[in-house]
Amino acid sequence: MIFVTGASGYIGSHLVASLRNEGLPVICLVRKETSQTQIQYLTACGAQYVVGDLLEPDALIPHIQGKVTRVVHLVGSIVASKKESFETVHCRKTAALVSMCKKIGVEKIVLLTAIGAASDALSEYGRTKWMAEEEVRKSGIPYVILQASLVFGNLGGLRNSKMLIRLGELVKRTPFVPVLGNGRNKVQPVFIGDLVTCLKKAVTDDRLRDKTIQIAGPEQMTFDQMIDKIADYYEVRRIKIHIPIPLIYPIAFVLEKILPVPPVSRDQLKILQNDNICDIEEMKKNFPVRMVTFAEGFKL
Numbered sequence: 001m002i003f004v005t006g007a008s009g010y011i012g013s014h015l016v017a018s019l020r021n022e023g024l025p026v027i028c029l030v031r032k033e034t035s036q037t038q039i040q041y042l043t044a045c046g047a048q049y050v051v052g053d054l055l056e057p058d059a060l061i062p063h064i065q066g067k068v069t070r071v072v073h074l075v076g077s078i079v080a081s082k083k084e085s086f087e088t089v090h091c092r093k094t095a096a097l098v099s100m101c102k103k104i105g106v107e108k109i110v111l112l113t114a115i116g117a118a119s120d121a122l123s124e125y126g127r128t129k130w131m132a133e134e135e136v137r138k139s140g141i142p143y144v145i146l147q148a149s150l151v152f153g154n155l156g157g158l159r160n161s162k163m164l165i166r167l168g169e170l171v172k173r174t175p176f177v178p179v180l181g182n183g184r185n186k187v188q189p190v191f192i193g194d195l196v197t198c199l200k201k202a203v204t205d206d207r208l209r210d211k212t213i214q215i216a217g218p219e220q221m222t223f224d225q226m227i228d229k230i231a232d233y234y235e236v237r238r239i240k241i242h243i244p245i246p247l248i249y250p251i252a253f254v255l256e257k258i259l260p261v262p263p264v265s266r267d268q269l270k271i272l273q274n275d276n277i278c279d280i281e282e283m284k285k286n287f288p289v290r291m292v293t294f295a296e297g298f299k300l
């Protein structure tokens with residue numbers, strides 16, 4: 001049975017639906033705060049679920065021991081909350097998962113992180129994702145780590161990515177679209193269906209092990225060009241207003257202080273200053289992906 005953490009999210013819901021479509025048994029980790037709608041989606045797919053926290057493994061182990069042989073670890077967030085730091089969400093929770101996996105004899109762990117995960121990344125998101133990768137690489141358990149670019153599209157999962165929903169709404173409703181930074185930073189968006197194909201093969205194919213592979217789509221584009229493509233989808237023309245990052249820093253700082261989960265954080269602004277692109281030869285060599293373009297696959 002496959003244990004999926006972060007199952008109630010955008011990528012998790014698509015993965016669970018796809019694994020269940022192939023008749024694979026799945027048990028999802030959800031948390032106390034996860035909404036009933038999200039849980040109902042997972043059970044309607046035919047997945048089992050357990051409510052718990054990776055930092056309290058003793059309560060989880062009785063529900064999964066003897067059943068779970070493989071794990072896909074998707075828990076993560078692009079914004080740290082006041083309640084939980086990136087260090088807790090990415091590093092401590094991954095370390096706890098790895099030690100639980102060792103205890104119950106898990107045969108394989110698949111971890112999803114992001115392009116830019118590195119020990120010297122500018123953002124704390126990137127650094128803590130790299131630390132999570134290291135926990136898995138050092139575990140001694142066969143693993144596959146996938147580092148994804150921006151994921152897009154909706155194939156009937158719970159929803160699209162939060163960022164694209166927000167961007168889509170902005171482009172649909174407002175003639176002037178505010179863009180953080182100069183809009184020239186590059187992205188290489190990967191279609192949700194292609195990412196799910198990679199995750200599924202990574203977790204089920206025993207020949208694939210102890211690899212870290214970058215996952216992205218077939219086209220590199222600037223952030224501005226991606227906004228133009230969203231505008232094309234809505235058949236509208238939009239004027240982009242570029243807001244210099246140094247101007248948004250103080251606003252992000254205040255939002256972080258007053259909101260439990262800020263809509264924009266200083267760490268996200270650091271991520272925006274780097275390109276989010278990669279070489280996809282290794283991905284194409286290892287996975288039977290369709291390489292869906294942004295224009296083909298974008299749908300809110």
Ligand SMILES: NC(=O)c1ccc[n+]([C@@H]2O[C@H](COP(=O)([O-])OP(=O)(O)OC[C@H]3O[C@@H](n4cnc5c(N)ncnc54)[C@H](OP(=O)(O)O)[C@@H]3O)[C@@H](O)[C@H]2O)c1
Nearest residue numbers: 006007008009010011034074075076113114148149150151
């Ligand atoms: N979307 C992208 O473009 C993209 C690109 C590269 C990498 N990733 C990585 O892929 C993973 C999934 O992303 P996603 O887009 O599906 O995100 P998402 O929709 O926000 O889902 C995140 C999942 O993690 C859970 N979660 C969040 N914070 C948690 C915490 N503190 N403790 C326990 N569970 C927590 C959420 O549970 P609730 O439903 O209960 O909130 C949800 O199941 C993340 O690790 C993300 O960093 C995403």
